[in-house]
Amino acid sequence: MRPSRDARRAGFGPIQRSEVHATNVEKRGSRSRPRLSDVLCWTALLILLGMSLLPFAMMLLLSLKTNADIFTRFWGLPQPARWDFYREAAVALRGYLLNTLIVTVVVVPGVLLFSSLAGYALARLHFRGRDEVFALIVALMVVPGILTLIPTYALVQSMGLLNTRWALILPYLAGGQVLGVVLCRTFFASLPDELFEAMRLDGAGDFQIYRYLALPLSLPTLATIAIMSTLGIYNDYIWPLVTISDSNLQTFTVGVTRFAGEFNLDYGPTLAGYVIGSLPLIVLFAIGMRAFVQGVTSGALKA
Amino acid sequence: MNPRRTPIVVVALMLAPTLILLALFNYYPAVLGLSRAFTRWEMGEDPRWIGMGNFVAMWHDEFLRLSLRNLFMLLVANVLKTLTMPLLVAELLMSLRSLRWQYILRTAFILPMVVPGMVTMLLWSFIYDGSVGLLNQVLEAAGMGALARSWLGESATALWAIIGIGFPWAGGLALLIYLAGLNQISGDVWDSCQVDGVSGLKRVWYVDLPLLLPQARLLVILTLIGTMQDFGSILILTGGGPGLATHVPALHMYFQAFRFGHYGYAAAIGLTLFIAIFALSLLNLLWGRRLEKLA
């Protein structure tokens, strides 16, 4: 499993912002480039790619087959293709996916709003203790999820939030901001002072500057943060597992581990469910691949 | 520039939501995580200070001791995984003539990253299944049916099966970071390589690898930190079994807290893992400084 929200928050490394923006291979113009033997290169790449994607291809193929078809002709094409498995699986997973969606649409805008505000304040406002506050937030990056899992659980329990959506929403909202504030602050600090001074001379207040100057400029950064948050929420397993016991509130990642049993161990509908559960992130990837790539890289680099 | 003080109200309004949330859900639990490790704290009871009691208990915890070996194996294997295959693929991609194909193939290689982690895990548990698993089917198709087995079901293979997840481990974050690193190496460097007749593997070894050290260092530390903390996948795939064959300290912590109700003891395991992670990160920083000095 990909590291959870907390695990990802835990990583920290040297500040190498340039890397974040240098991943766009296609930007580099042609230049003389050294080459290994082309044939060798292509063969190796295609074999590796094939092996990487085989499990997913088989997931698609087998998701259309009945158990009997799988047992007797594993590699054969489905006959007939059971598209109705997808409907069955969608019905079984609908509630879980909806719960994940609800949490995501509450948390992600919140993370963007709060971390851009705080990032702006820490980059562009002048007040005593500014750098200390920022340092305190950066320090949270070295606090791994494994240290805070149990105390956070006890906290949420004592607040009476167990088995409610708030048990997910509030900690996600808080956790998503560590990286969010750091990225926003770094971005706002990198903007030329003249832009801000010009607006200030026109009589704009800080909230106006934030709203009409900083926010529009930071859209790419915000997209990156949004993708990171969404990924974190979508993939988190342990936290919803321990805080949510009502399956009507449970998220997709926990729900999908339980739904296989509902089909009497029919592999087809189960695998169809895996495909359905993968679609939201694939769509997200297709829409914002650049932000996605930047998101996962910067998540690792942690500015 | 003349640093004018911003009115405190504005500062407070902008920072308050973030600071309140972070104080409550990040700082407070972190402090609690440090202090509660020194208490006897059972589910439903109030914590009671016992000093180093939990750490003494950890020392005598045979299950924990046996799980360390597994963690060590996973750490070594995951570091090797991140240092080899993604780098190979990155180099192969960079040596493609067509930028377009390079882009397309890169996209294809990172596609598995987009599949939800849990789906990947469940898919791999299906791959390793003893009766209809994909791996057994592949082996049978290749005439090696005798090797077929329940890969996660035997102590001899379970840990290796966990290590094997994601084979050939070519895509993902590591690939993206290596590609970013290779893109940073200036064209001039490679031009001069060509002029000097340093090409192919020689160039990779003498030019690319040293220049990719910062990326490798980053990936190693990220892998170490991630591996020490991850137990969700093991929980799903084997629950630590058979026996203790895939048990790891983080999973032990989870069991102690959420199955047995020993919050204090679990907090102590969590604190110990945090210290280990912190120490590794510090080592990494120092090692980085030394390398910079050498360079």
Add this chain to the structure above:
Amino acid sequence: MSQPSTVIFLATVSGNYREGFQRLAREYERLHPSVQVKIQVMPVNGYETWLRTQIPGAGDRAPDLFNANYAWGMYEKGLLVNLASYLSWRNPYTGKAWIEGLNPQFIEKYKTAGGVSFIPVDFVEIAFYYNVTLFHRLGLQTPRTWEGMLNIAERIRAAGYLPFAVPGNADSYWSGTVGWIVRFFTDAYTREWVPLVMSRPGDWDYDPARNARFRLNLSDPYNDSLVIINSERLLDAVRRRVIRFDGERFAELYARIKAFSRYWQRGFHGANSGTAYNLFLTGRAAILLEGSWLIGDLMQDMADLPPRARFEWGVFAVPPLTTSRFHIPPFRGVGGPGLVLGVVKKNPQQTERVVDFLMFLTSPQGAQILVDEAVRHRRPLSGPMLIPGVKLPPELQSYYRPFEGRGFEKLSFRGLMDEQESIWQWTVWAQRYMEGRVSLQEFLKRYQRLMEEAVPRIVSLQKLDMNPRTKDTPS
């Protein structure tokens, strides 16, 4: 015809009786035009949560009658009717006392805090499913003894088939197949210890009707089934090593289970119940230990297979062990009640009406409707009915007959008294032993230690004073 003036509301998760309940309701309404019977079949997911909000939250709109298998603790809170006094009432649909048409043994065994909080309608049990076609081809008969079963297994293996499909993951050790095997073995091997740990005169939970007349008799399989065990006496026996896990008794028991496991599929520790089922369904494994609820699914799945892959199958009960250094009684199987119906406390008139409906439901003709409709709609029954006189179609009878042990097992020691940590530790060491990573002696040493270590944890968890005369478990 007058408008229905009263409503009886039944809520359940038992989808297999969906149509049966509906028809039963209509029949009842025909007999009692003033009553309307409302049936609600809920998905298992969320049923318990829903129940706990409805009872007592919804007042008169709460269900009157419901599947109480998911409502532990409600009776103790006074939310359910104690049905004990109604049991002697005349059931108008049979003309006899209600209790005479029920299974008194089950009702007695599953009493809650001395009261009758539910009426069991059917029960679930385990037995061996076997591939009849394969048995015929190999010239095999169903075994009469445990040893005979292992001989058959040897011959099945020699013929190139897998004798047993067994799931062996941690879930299975706790609540699945391996757990069942350990349970019926342990129950048989430790029957002699029942007198040591049962409650005695003066104990808080002593019931002379149950314990006073009990004399250990290993040739009567059920004579201890109503005996009450005192948990403090049990813990004390473990603590003082009166009950030992590293002695000859457990050595033989676990050696036997391991000998049995030689006929299971390789790597069974990685298999879940689905994997094992598929091995049986695809004809690769000859025998499968499963619950009575599987019969319906198996019939369905067999019908779905391509004709050449189908096979005839049957069921045999867990055969008794005949060779042992100890006096080992026959295995009693593992099981318990399936659909159990409890009555929510509202007002006496409503309770009487609900009890009348429940009497109809548990009369032979009422219960027959449940079975008939389930069979007609090809719904799986969870197990045999507990209402005497209900008939299964002949083609089903042979399937359900072997489920006769009724699971009255007493002592099982997969961990101590359901305490999670000891369960986990036992699973770890048992798996390591079964895999051959630790010797029998080493395993038993660990077993003894982990059970002893569990005692103080349980004492502290349940706040016990270890005096059997005082009640201190908060129940």
